Every structure is written in structure tokens, then in C-alpha cells.
Amino acid sequence: MSANISESTVRELRDQAxxxxxxxxxxxxxxxxxxxRDGSELTVKIRLGEPELVQEAGSxxxxxxxxKDGRRAVTYTSDLRDKPLEAFVKESVALAALSEPDEFxxxxxxxxxxxxxxxxxxxxxxVGEVDAAWAxxxxxxxxxxxxxxxxxxxxxxxxxxxxVVGATAFAxxxxxxxxxxxxxxxFYVEPICDDASEATPKKRNGYWxxxxxxxxxxxxxxxxxxxxxxRTVAQLGSRKIPTQECPVVFDPEVARSLVGTVxxxxxxxxxxxxxTYLLGREGTIIASxxxxxxxxxxxxxxxxxxxxxxxxxxxRDNTLVRAGVLETVLCDTYAxxxxxxxxxxxxxxxxxxxxxxxxxxxxxxAGATPRAELLRSTGRGLYVTSMMGFGxxxxxGDFSRGASGFWIENGELTFPVSxxxxxxxFDQLLQRIDCVGDDLxxxxxxxxxxxxxxxxxxxxxxx
Amino acid sequence: xxxxxxxxxSAPFAPGGEAAIDAVxxxxxxxxxxxxxxxxxxxxxxxxxxxxxxxxxxxxxSVGRGVTLGxxxxxTKGDATGYAFTEDLAxxxxxxxxxxxxxxxxxxxxxQPVAAHAVSLPDYYPVQRLSxxxxxxxxLALLYAADKxxxxxxxxxxxxxxxxxxxxxxVLVISSDGRxxxxxxxxxxxxxxxxxxxxxxRQSGSSGGGGRFGLDYFAQPGxxxxxxxxxxxxVAIAMLxxxxxxxxxxPVVLASGDSGILLHEAVGHGLEADxxxxxxxxxxxxxxxxxxxxxxxxxxxxxxGASRGSINVDDEGYTSGRHVLIENxxxxxxxxxxxxxxxxxxxxxxxxxxxxxxxxxxxxMTNTLLMPGPHAPEEIIASVKRGIYAKxxxxxxxxxxxxxxxxxxxxxxxxxxxxxxxxxKGVNLIGNGPEAMRKVxxxxxxxxLSDGIWTCGKDGQSVPVGVGTPSCRxxxxxxxxxxx
Numbered sequence: 001m002s003a004n005i006s007e008s009t010v011r012e013l014r015d016q017a018x019x020x021x022x023x024x025x026x027x028x029x030x031x032x033x034x035x036x037r038d039g040s041e042l043t044v045k046i047r048l049g050e051p052e053l054v055q056e057a058g059s060x061x062x063x064x065x066x067x068k069d070g071r072r073a074v075t076y077t078s079d080l081r082d083k084p085l086e087a088f089v090k091e092s093v094a095l096a097a098l099s100e101p102d103e104f105x106x107x108x109x110x111x112x113x114x115x116x117x118x119x120x121x122x123x124x125x126x127v128g129e130v131d132a133a134w135a136x137x138x139x140x141x142x143x144x145x146x147x148x149x150x151x152x153x154x155x156x157x158x159x160x161x162x163x164v165v166g167a168t169a170f171a172x173x174x175x176x177x178x179x180x181x182x183x184x185x186x187f188y189v190e191p192i193c194d195d196a197s198e199a200t201p202k203k204r205n206g207y208w209x210x211x212x213x214x215x216x217x218x219x220x221x222x223x224x225x226x227x228x229x230x231r232t233v234a235q236l237g238s239r240k241i242p243t244q245e246c247p248v249v250f251d252p253e254v255a256r257s258l259v260g261t262v263x264x265x266x267x268x269x270x271x272x273x274x275x276t277y278l279l280g281r282e283g284t285i286i287a288s289x290x291x292x293x294x295x296x297x298x299x300x301x302x303x304x305x306x307x308x309x310x311x312x313x314x315x316r317d318n319t320l321v322r323a324g325v326l327e328t329v330l331c332d333t334y335a336x337x338x339x340x341x342x343x344x345x346x347x348x349x350x351x352x353x354x355x356x357x358x359x360x361x362x363x364x365x366a367g368a369t370p371r372a373e374l375l376r377s378t379g380r381g382l383y384v385t386s387m388m389g390f391g392x393x394x395x396x397g398d399f400s401r402g403a404s405g406f407w408i409e410n411g412e413l414t415f416p417v418s419x420x421x422x423x424x425x426f427d428q429l430l431q432r433i434d435c436v437g438d439d440l441x442x443x444x445x446x447x448x449x450x451x452x453x454x455x456x457x458x459x460x461x462x463x
Numbered sequence: 464x465x466x467x468x469x470x471x472x473s474a475p476f477a478p479g480g481e482a483a484i485d486a487v488x489x490x491x492x493x494x495x496x497x498x499x500x501x502x503x504x505x506x507x508x509x510x511x512x513x514x515x516x517x518x519x520x521x522x523x524x525s526v527g528r529g530v531t532l533g534x535x536x537x538x539t540k541g542d543a544t545g546y547a548f549t550e551d552l553a554x555x556x557x558x559x560x561x562x563x564x565x566x567x568x569x570x571x572x573x574x575q576p577v578a579a580h581a582v583s584l585p586d587y588y589p590v591q592r593l594s595x596x597x598x599x600x601x602x603l604a605l606l607y608a609a610d611k612x613x614x615x616x617x618x619x620x621x622x623x624x625x626x627x628x629x630x631x632x633x634v635l636v637i638s639s640d641g642r643x644x645x646x647x648x649x650x651x652x653x654x655x656x657x658x659x660x661x662x663x664x665r666q667s668g669s670s671g672g673g674g675r676f677g678l679d680y681f682a683q684p685g686x687x688x689x690x691x692x693x694x695x696x697x698v699a700i701a702m703l704x705x706x707x708x709x710x711x712x713x714p715v716v717l718a719s720g721d722s723g724i725l726l727h728e729a730v731g732h733g734l735e736a737d738x739x740x741x742x743x744x745x746x747x748x749x750x751x752x753x754x755x756x757x758x759x760x761x762x763x764x765x766x767x768g769a770s771r772g773s774i775n776v777d778d779e780g781y782t783s784g785r786h787v788l789i790e791n792x793x794x795x796x797x798x799x800x801x802x803x804x805x806x807x808x809x810x811x812x813x814x815x816x817x818x819x820x821x822x823x824x825x826x827x828m829t830n831t832l833l834m835p836g837p838h839a840p841e842e843i844i845a846s847v848k849r850g851i852y853a854k855x856x857x858x859x860x861x862x863x864x865x866x867x868x869x870x871x872x873x874x875x876x877x878x879x880x881x882x883x884x885x886x887x888k889g890v891n892l893i894g895n896g897p898e899a900m901r902k903v904x905x906x907x908x909x910x911x912l913s914d915g916i917w918t919c920g921k922d923g924q925s926v927p928v929g930v931g932t933p934s935c936r937x938x939x940x941x942x943x944x945x946x947x
Contacts, residue, residue: 047741054567055546057560057821059533074527078550091528098599100522132566157743157864192743192864200897202745205864238865243711243947273519274622274658275667352529388860389869391891391943395658395667398889400708400943402860402869419867421891421943423710459710459893459943 003040003058003165004128010179013038013169016062016080017179021171023086024066027093031067031107031173033312035349036060039166044132046139047158054132063351066092070101076352104337107311112333112343113176114314117307120180121300126215127183128165135161138187138221145225146191152233157190157205159225170349176312184303186211187221189228197237206232211443213301231385234406238416240461241407247381248422248456249374249408252441254387255448259364261426262293263446265394266320267346267357268335277397277427278326286326287430290367293321295330295346297360304361304445310349315360318344324431330357364448367436371450374435376411382458383408384422397426420460429453468647469596474510474633475532475552477645482552484508486579489637492536493576496561497639500568501538501545503801504561504576507778508534508552508635509820514595518606518625526599535820536561540568542740542802546823577641584775585782587766588675590649594629597678602627605681605688609655612692619703620696622658625688627651636780644780649675650771650927652915655691659699666705668698668874672914674771674929686914698855698874701886708875708890708944714850715892715937716843716878719911721856723930726833727919728859728868729896730754730761734788734796735814735826735921736803738863745866745896746794754794755900758836761789763798765813765829771915772830772929774813779824783813789900800826818924828919830929836906840934843905845881851942852876852883853892866896869943891943899940907934 017034024032040058044051062085063076073095077088143159162185169179190207208228210219250258270276278286297315299305309315311333318328331339332347332355348358375383388402404418424432437450468474475482489506496504510532517525534557535548545567547560594602606625613623632648654671670691673680681687717725730746738744746754755761765774765783774783779801788796799807800815803826816827844852852875859870869891876883912931919928 050541051543051567053544053546053823055544055823056563057546057548059548059550059821061550072525074525076527076529079530079532088530095526095528098516098526098603099524102522102524105524155742157741195865200745200866200895201749202866203743203747203864205743205862235865240941245947273624274665277665352527354525354527388862388867388893389871389891390858390860391869391871391889393667393873393889395665396888400871400889400891400945402867402891402893402943404867418865419893419895419941421710421869421893421941423890423943423945425945457710457945457947459941459947460712461941462712462939 002129003042004125005038005165005167005181009038010167010169010181013167014171014177014179017169017171018177020062020089021173023089024093025173027090029066029068029093033065033107033172035063035351036169037166037351039164041164042130042132042135043160043162044135044139045158045160046136046143048156051136052158056132061351064092066096067107068093068096071096071099072105073099074354105334107172107174108313108333110174113174113312114178114308117178117180120298120305120307122180122182122213122305124183124214127163127185130163142187142189142221142225145222146189146229149226149229150233152193152236153191153229154194155192157192159189161187170312172312178308180307183213185215185218187218187224189225191229191232193233193236195236204232204235206235213303235416238404238418240419241417241458243460244458245455246458247378248453249378249381249383250451251383251385252439252448252450254384255451256444256446257387259293259362259448260446261392263359263362266326266329268329268331268339269356270394271329272335272338276394282326282329284326285324287321287324288433289324290436291321291324291430291433292365294319294365295359295362299361302361304359306360309345310347310355311343313343313345313347315345318346330359332357359446362446366438366440366449369435369437371437371439374437374450374452375408378408378452379411381408382417383413392426399424399426399429420458422456422458424456468631468633472512472595472631476508476635477633484635486643489579490576492557492561493639495558496536496538496565497574497576499565500571500573501540501565502574503639504536504538505636505638505779506534506536507820509632511630511632512595513628513630515628516602516606516626518610521610523603523606533820534560536564537823538564538567539802543567544823548820574639576639579637579641579643582642582644582776582780582782584644584646587773587775588649588769590675590677592677593631593649594651594677595631601678608688609692612689613655613657613696616693616696617700619659619661619700620657621660623655625655627653636778638780642780644776646776651676651680653691655695657695657699659703661703664703666699666702668695668702670694671916674915675769675773702874705886705888707946708887709942710944710947712939712941714847715940716847716850716852717932717935718854719907719909719932719934721913721930722853722935723831723833723913723932724856724859724870726761726932727828727831727930728861728870729894729899730789731828731831732861733863733866733896734798736797736799736807737826739797740803740806744863749794752794753792754897755789755792756903757792758906759789759792759900759903760834762787762832762834763828764832767830767912770830770912770929771917771927774829777813777815778817779811779815781811781813781815783829786812798826798828800824816926818926822924825921827921827926828928830931833932833935835908835910835933838905838907840907840909843907843934843936844878844883846905846936847878847881850878852878867893868896869893892940893943894940899937902938903935904938905936909933
């Protein structure tokens with residue numbers, strides 16, 4: 001049974017959103033915005049060669065923001081039958097009276113709204129056609145490849161294949177209506193090995209993955225399995241290193257989270273709420289000249305692409321950081337009004353929440369240095385492949401996270417390292433980036449190449 | 464008297480509701496779920512109403528409300544699970560979901576569902592008046608009071624935000640082995656955050672609480688909105704003088720209460736029995752062996768009155784309980800869901816929890832506690848020549864396979880010669896579960912349960928939890944500061 005969503009279903013969702021805007025008006029709202037989402041998911045998992053999970057379901061939900069007398073309410077429901085929906089709309093309009101007027105919280109000026117919805121090639125019928133049996137087969141192949149790749153792989157947390165097929169429609173009383181559909185498929189393999197090298201018995205787990213909007217662009221499951229196995233056994237004998245300062249190289253797998261951290265302090269909401277250390281730093285140097293960070297919503301087939309934003313404005317390319325200078329902070333309509341400027345078309349909206357600034361494809365642009373050359377020129381330092389914990393304070397920039405990876409000696413990865421932290425104020429971290437790899441990894445909507453920070457504090461053992 | 468949903472908040476699947484589910488209808492659905500040959504099946508009906516109020520810049524800027532309704536159907540065959548859900552409780556949609564979930568099985572014995580009988584439930588959260596039905600003005604007044612108190616606490620407070628989220632969740636679980644349980648689970652969470660600014664330095668602080676309460680939560684001593692506002696301001700002001708934290712191994716004293724996060728990360732997750740059934744946890748095969756210092760007795764207790772992590776019944780229909788996990792340092796048991804209990808040949812203990820009808824149950828913690836020890840809290844601090852006193856936290860994370868865990872401190876102090884001296888900037892602690900627990904060498908008499916703010920994530924599912932601990936000394940753990 002295909003899970004595909006047709007163009008006519010997208011039209012139906014648009015009609016439903018528009019109809020609900022009309023219901024809101026009839027219930028007395030001055031303005032209204034309606035988001036409708038329809039989608040289905042399939043997740044299957046194989047563990048040790050046997051099926052462990054087959055989960056399959058579809059759902060539809062509606063999120064609403066209504067305005068009345070300068071007041072607002074944000075509500076959601078999954079009960080879309082006519083009568084309950086009508087009651088829900090009435091309740092929502094009544095609820096708005098509880099909030100206080102906010103002169104900045106108005107629907108966008110109609111002249112700013114998107115007038116067309118570009119086709120960004122986000123939908124692959126073949127993803128929707130995948131059935132559980134085929135997905136289970138991919139898992140079998142991937143897990144078997146991982147277990148067969150190295151005799152030290154002693155266990156498995158399984159192989160998981162998932163897909164999401166979804167459609168979004170948005171309509172506003174200002175006159176915007178638009179909808180689009182998208183697909184996304186992903187595949188993970190998570191092998192485990194036993195590590196007898198220490199007094200306390202430990203297991204070492206690793207993973208590797210592939211993901212894309214288009215089925216044909218996924219990596220071969222066996223290649224994913226073999227890479228997962230390689231990454232897992234590489235951790236055998238992992239140990240702490242002494243506390244010290246040294247160069248730190250971030251694998252693209254973790255470098256992307258640093259790029260996400262930049263957005264968390266370079267958006268209009270954190271600016272008007274004064275909850276960012278970057279306040280007042282626009283137009284000034286906040287990172288090394290090697291750093292350029294762009295948000296690109298129109299890349300065809302890319303995971304974070306979208307034709308319009310959560311306020312109904314057209315999306316557009318934005319440069320957050322150009323050669324180290326903070327150029328733009330991403331704004332939705334509300335944050336832009338609070339800051340006395342124009343929206344950057346960066347509003348994100350979920351079914352159950354207020355809109356706020358978000359990213360599409362947020363990319364730290366590739367540099368010129370091949371990874372091997374980057375390592376060679378590092379000489380001695382830490383190569384980080386995973387980070388843990390939430391040690392970032394956006395107000396002060398204090399950054400401290402658990403880390404594991406490998407020790408670099410003579411420009412090459414040597415023994416594995418774990419149970420240490422890497423710390424440095426984030427402001428300094430960005431300015432200390434002294435080498436950017438050419439290996440940009442575009443599998444996810446926040447993307448980065450290999451990055452090197454000239455020096456950070458490693459906290460580890462006392463010796 | 465158990466919490467009852469008032470008619471306007473009552474689930475459509477409750478008796479008398481427009482989609483009322485009784486044992487007979489349930490048995491028919493379960494039969495459809497098992498028709499492909501599954502061993503066992505369960506139905507999980509959920510109706511959830513949530514409201515939220517947020518204050519920013521001295522204004523109530525946002526009010527929200529949401530309604531979630533659905534049915535999750537699970538079918539198991541051996542260790543394999545089939546899962547499907549529907550938001551539409553029309554009969555044919557429910558039967559469709561049951562059959563989709565049932566596809567995990569292909570042939571084999573035809574199990575027949577047993578007629579379901581109501582499980583008799585305890586009552587750990589007898590809320591007399593749900594906050595959801597209280598006048599909205601009373602709730603907005605709490606936000607204003609906290610905001611005003613935080614601002615009044617110090618002129619250097621430049622920004623305050625306050626929020627209240629309230630929820631009622633009604634669940635109905637019916638299993639093919641005849642269990643039927645209906646529970647109404649209220650939950651409320653209040654939070655205040657403040658930013659202080661002084662001479663170009665900026666810091667933040669927060670305070671919050673809640674649990675399975677009505678607005679009576681705020682009547683408890685020290686838990687009123689004004690106290691939370693003042694506490695958020697106090698932390699932000701105290702941290703203005705924070706200096707760079709040290710880096711390296713040293714003794715750490717954890718304050719009572721929220722420090723239970725250490726326990727949650729260092730041992731809790733690793734003792735969830737799914738990881739041990741699959742032998743992916745570093746605690747696999749360690750039952751009967753020492754995994755912590757002899758001072759440590761660790762308990763998971765879902766029965767604490769009104770605590771955020773408490774449940775009358777878990778999401779598989781088993782009543783919750785109090786389970787000793789580690790006794791005087793020896794590992795004695797895991798936390799189970801139905802699948803793992805069957806695997807280990809024990810009875811399920813009420814730890815099978817799920818985020819919503821969209822997800823399958825997993826072994827999860829409820830309230831995870833480290834029992835008190837013999838030492839006076841002041842004696843513990845006085846014993847440290849140079850180390851860290853950890854008071855407030857923003858969260859933690861663990862790798863259950865190798866046992867490494869981190870947790871993030873938002874308020875901590877340097878200990879020098881047995882006294883608290885300078886406040887320290889935000890810093891992470893990193894350790895290895897069993898190794899850190901073996902280094903617990905002093906334990907206070909001052910056991911405290913965390914206030915109701917913690918949420919635990921696993922496999923993408925979030926559930927409310929509690930933690931609790933007395934003051935506690937770890938002789939050496941790595942502090943992730945910048946001062947090497």
C-alpha cells in the first residue's frame with residue numbers, strides 16, 4: 001500500500017486551511033493563520049537478524065493562531081471533524097482575550113506575503129512506495145554487513161530504516177495560501193563491541209547513517225553497515241587523556257552542532273529577548289575570517305528546503321556570518337518588528353506553538369583544506385567525533401561539553417579518547433577556528449565541514 | 464478521592480463519551496490485532512488537554528491550548544513489536560490500526576484475547592481541583608507575582624520570563640491478557656527565568672516546580688510564585704561574579720535534591736531492562752555484583768504522592784511500585800516493561816511508560832532516588848580541601864553502553880579549605896557511571912526530592928520524571944572548566 005500524498009491532497013489541505021481561516025473570521029477573529037499537516041511514517045528495525053519493530057501510522061493535525069483586539073491565542077487539535085472544529089475555533093477566539101495586547105504581534109503586512117510557491121523538488125514517489133518488507137530487507141543487509149565486517153562486533157543495537165511522507169498547507173486572513181509535500185528517508189546501523197581493556201567492563205557502541213529526500217540518493221545499506229562497524233571497533237581501548245590545552249579538530253558529524261549553536265545566539269528572538277552574548281555585535285567580527293555561514297532555503301532536494309516561511313513570507317538566502325563578520329540575524333515577523341527591521345523570511349511554525357525564527361539549510365561553507373592535510377598540519381591535538389550534554393549558556397557564551405574521539409599525533413589519528421570535556425567560551429571558539437576542511441557534509445539541514453579550533457581546554461585525568 | 468476529569472475535560476472514550484470504549488469493544492479490537500498470529504496485544508487510548516501561559520516583558524504575550532486524542536495498538540510476537548496508531552476513533556479506523564500492528568506476526572498460534580477486567584488502582588495524586596478548571600485570572604496572577612518579585616529583588620535584573628503549563632491526560636489501557644486500567648493524570652509546571660546585567664556582565668538564573676498538583680502546589684512553603692521569582696533573580700545575581708571553572712579531576716559535593724540527575728544518568732538509564740535484555744548496557748550481567756560504594760542504595764519509586772514522576776498505573780496497565788535497584792552498593796534489580804519482565808522471568812513493576820499514543824512503551828524511570836546516609840551536610844563540605852560544590856543543573860546525558868555521562872551545572876561554587884568561596888561559570892561534569900558511583904564516599908542525612916521540573920528523553924520519547932538525593936561527595940570526578 002503506497003503512502004504517497006497526491007497533489008490533489010495538498011490542494012485539499014490548502015482548502016481546509018482556508019476554510020478554517022473563514023471559520024475564525026465568522027467566530028469574530030480580526031485575523032487568523034491556519035497550518036494543516038498531513039503525514040505518515042514507517043519505521044522498521046532489525047536486531048540480530050530478526051525483526052524488532054514495524055511501526056506504521058498516519059496523522060493529520062491543525063494549528064491555529066487567532067488575533068482579536070490586538071490579543072492572540074495559539075491552539076491545536078487533531079479532531080478535524082466539522083462540528084468539533086467549529087467549537088475549537090470559537091474557543092480559540094475566546095481564549096485570545098486572556099492575553100494582553102502586544103503592538104508587535106500582528107499578522108504580517110499583506111504586501112510581504114509570498115505570491116507564488118516555487119517547486120523545490122522535495123518529493124520522491126519512490127519513498128512513499130516503500131513497504132515494510134523492503135525496508136526490513138535494507139536493515140537485514142546493513143546489520144549483516146556490520147556484523148560481518150569485523151569479528152570484534154559482538155552485539156548490535158540494530159539497523160533502523162524510516163521514512164516520512166508529509167504535506168503542509170498554510171493559509172492566512174492576509175491572503176496567503178500555499179502548500180507543498182515532501183519525503184525523507186533515513187537508515188541507521190548501530191553495532192556494539194565488548195571492551196575488555198579496562199577493569200570495569202564496558203561496551204563500545206557506534207553508528208553510521210544515510211538520509212535523503214530521494215530514495216536513489218541513499219547510500220548502499222551494506223556500505224553504511226561497514227562504516228558503522230569501522231567506527232565502532234575504532235573506539236576499543238578508549239581512554240582519558242590528561243587535562244591540557246591543545247588544538248581541537250571537530251569531525252563534520254559534530255561540527256554541525258557548533259553551527260546550530262551559532263544560530264541559537266544569532267536569531268532575532270534571542271536578540272530582542274537579550275538572551276545572547278552576540279547582542280550589539282552585528283557588523284563586527286564574531287568569528288575567524290575563514291567562517292562564512294549561510295541559510296539557503298531554495299536548494300533543490302535538500303533536507304531543510306522550503307518554499308515559504310511560517311508567516312507566509314517568501315523564503316530567501318541569508319548570510320549570517322560573512323568572513324567572520326556577523327551580517328544578519330535570522331528573524332521572523334515578530335522578532336523583526338521588535339527590533340524595528342524586516343523579516344528575513346525565517347519564520348518557523350509548528351502545529352502547537354508560536355512562530356519563531358528558524359533555519360532551512362544552515363551551512364558553514366567549505367574551506368580549501370582536504371581533511372588529511374588538515375590533520376597533518378595539526379601535528380598534535382584532539383579529534384572529536386562525538387559530543388554529549390547541554391553545556392552552553394547563550395547569555396555568556398560559556399561552552400563546555402563532554403567529548404570523545406581520537407588523539408592526533410604526528411598529524412595522524414592514534415588511540416581513541418573518551419570521558420573528557422572540551423571547553424572554551426564560544427566567542428573565543430569561533431574566533432580561534434584556524435582551518436576549515438573542504439569536506440562539507442550535506443546529509444542534514446545543518447551542515448559543516450571538518451573544523452579546527454587552535455586551542456581549547458581539555459579536562460581529563462590529573463596525571 | 465481519585466482525580467476525576469470534569470465533564471468538559473472528560474475523554475471521548477470514557478464511559479458515556481461519544482466514542483465510549485467498553486471491555487466488549489476492546490476485545491473485538493484486540494481480536495483483530497491478533498488475527499495474524501501475534502502472541503499478545505494492547506490498546507492505549509489517550510486524551511490530553513494542555514494549556515500554557517507565558518509572560519515576557521511584563522505582559523502575558525501568549526496563551527495556548529491543545530487537544531490530543533488517539534489510540535495506539537501494539538502487537539508482540541516473541542521480541543518483535545508491531546505498532547500503529549490512529550487519531551480517528553471511528554470503528555473502521557481503529558480496526559485498520561489493529562490489523563496494521565498485527566502484521567508483525569505471520570502465522571503461528573492464534574492467541575485469543577481474554578475478557579478484560581478493571582485493575583484496581585492506587586491513588587498517588589488525589590487532586591481535588593484541577594488547575595485547568597480554575598479561573599484563568601488566578602493563573603495569570605501567578606505569572607505577574609513571579610515577574611514582580613524577580614524584578615523587585617535587585618535593580619540589576621533586566622529581564623524576566625515566567626510560564627505555566629498545565630495538563631490533564633486520561634488514559635485507558637486494555638491488554639489481551641485481560642488487564643483494563645483507566646487513569647487521570649494531572650500535571651503542572653511553573654517556571655521563572657531572569658537575566659541580570661552589571662557593567663557589561665550578563666548572567667541568567669531560573670527556578671521552577673510543579674508536579675501532579677492543582678494550584679494547591681503554590682500553597683506549599685517556599686513554592687509560591689514570589690519565592691520562585693526571587694530564587695531566579697538570586698541565581699542570576701550570584702552568577703554575575705562567577706569566575707572560570709577549573710579543569711580536571713577533583714572532589715565534587717552535590718547538593719541535595721536536583722543532584723539526583725547524577726543518579727538518573729550514571730545508573731538509572733543503564734538499569735532500564737531493555738538495554739540489559741539486549742545486553743547493550745554496561746550493567747549487563749552485573750546483578751549481585753558491586754556497582755557503587757557500599758553507602759549507596761538506589762530506588763526507583765513511582766508511588767510518591769504528587770511527584771512529577773509518579774504514576775498510579777504504567778502505560779501497559781501495571782500498577783506502579785517502589786523498586787530497589789542497588790542495595791548497599793550491590794546491583795539487585797532492573798526496571799522492567801512487559802517484554803523485559805518476561806525475558807528475565809520477573810513480574811512487571813510498573814515502569815513501562817510512553818510519551819503518547821504515538822509511541823510504544825519502554826522501560827522508563829519514575830522517581831529515581833539515592834537514599835540518605837550518615838553524614839551531616841556541613842561536614843561533607845568541610846571535608847573538601849579543594850573542589851566544587853554543585854547546586855543547580857540544566858540537564859545531563861549518558862551513553863548506556865560505555866557508561867560515560869555528563870551533567871551540566873548552572874550554579875556551582877569553588878570549595879577551598881572546607882568553605883564555599885567563588886561562584887563558577889557554567890560547567891560540565893563528566894564521569895563513568897559505575898566508576899563515579901564507587902567514588903561516592905560521603906552521603907548526607909538531608910535527603911530531598913527534586914521539585915517537579917525534570918523531563919527524561921529516550922528513543923525520542925519524553926516522559927516526566929522525578930529525582931532525589933541527599934548531599935553527596937564524589938571523591939574524584941572530571942570537572943570540565945577552562946582553567947587547566
